[in-house]
Amino acid sequence: GDSVTQMEGPVTLSEEAFLTINCTYTATGYPSLFWYVQYPGEGLQLLLKATKADDKGSNKGFEATYRKETTSFHLEKGSVQVSDSAVYFCALSDPGGSYIPTFGRGTSLIVHP
Amino acid sequence: NAGVTQTPKFRVLKTGQSMTLLCAQDMNHEYMYWYRQDPGMGLRLIHYSVGEGTTAKGEVPDGYNVSRLKKQNFLLGLESAAPSQTSVYFCASSYYSGRSGANVLTFGAGSRLTVL
Numbered sequence: 008g009d010s011v012t013q014m015e016g017p018v019t020l021s022e023e024a025f026l027t028i029n030c031t032y033t034a035t036g037y038p039s040l041f042w043y044v045q046y047p048g049e050g051l052q053l054l055l056k057a058t059k060a061d062d063k064g065s066n067k068g069f070e071a072t073y074r075k076e077t078t079s080f081h082l083e084k085g086s087v088q089v090s091d092s093a094v095y096f097c098a099l100s101d102p103g104g105s106y107i108p109t110f111g112r113g114t115s116l117i118v119h120p
Numbered sequence: 121n122a123g124v125t126q127t128p129k130f131r132v133l134k135t136g137q138s139m140t141l142l143c144a145q146d147m148n149h150e151y152m153y154w155y156r157q158d159p160g161m162g163l164r165l166i167h168y169s170v171g172e173g174t175t176a177k178g179e180v181p182d183g184y185n186v187s188r189l190k191k192q193n194f195l196l197g198l199e200s201a202a203p204s205q206t207s208v209y210f211c212a213s214s215y216y217s218g219r220s221g222a223n224v225l226t227f228g229a230g231s232r233l234t235v236l
Contacts, residue, residue, distance in 0.1 A: 039222035050124075050210055050227035051163075058222050096163065100223035106216075107153075107178075108223055112162030 009034045009104060013097045013111035020087055020118050028082040028095055028114045030071075036103030040064075040073055040080040043096040045113070051096060054082075092118045122146055126211050126228035133201045133235045141196040141231050143211030151214045152194035153178075153225065154186060156207040163210070169194055170216075201235045208232050 014029040032038065039058045043051040055064030060075035069084045082095060097111040124145045133139055143152065154166040165178030167186040175186045183205060185197045194213075198205060209232075212225040 041222070041224070043225075048229075050229045051212075051225070052227065053224055056222055056224065102218075102223075106223055107165065107168060108225060110163045112160070 030097035
């Protein structure tokens with residue numbers, strides 16, 4: 008079945024550092040890929056998405072590129088801020104499969120001033 | 121628009137008690153979901169619904185029941201609460217964008233349940 012594997016956290020960075028959170032997936036079809044963010048005490052919200060190979064999703068300075076050859080969708084940001092401290096979830100939905108999203112376990116990001 | 125609203129936000133139960141979590145969405149979404157979030161386990165799907173009057177089991181359905189009598193509401197019930205059901209519960213909804221579309225979920229703020 009479909010699965011998502013993302014790097015374990017926590018990831019601890021200083022403000023203005025470069026961020027990468029790795030995400031790889033397994034799917035039988037051609038899934039859509041997502042990053043969701045969960046700020047403390049809140050529900051998840053969509054950060055960005057990509058629906059086909061080589062698509063780049065971007066939002067709030069974050070980017071991720073759909074790499075079909077490596078089955079990856081790594082999240083990057085060039086300069087993190089304290090306000091980016093949150094838990095980040097990689098997810099996929101497979102239109103050719105059940106359509107119900109599959110989530111990774113989440114990666115906690117802590118940014119220090 | 122309110123989006124997805126969950127009630128209650130917090131609840132403490134004793135083992136064996138029953139309760140219902142209510143999820144309401146005002147976006148006319150066809151799909152609705154209940155997840156639980158536990159430390160180190162990420163999000164796990166309990167039950168979901170693809171339309172009014174339908175429900176289906178997710179990854180961890182045991183000990184829970186659901187109902188979708190109205191399109192905008194999705195209820196999660198615990199008939200006999202156990203300490204293992206202590207968790208944060210999230211409801212989500214989405215519209216059906218077709219087999220070529222992306223299934224984007226809108227989440228509620230969560231309901232924290234403690235079973236003593």
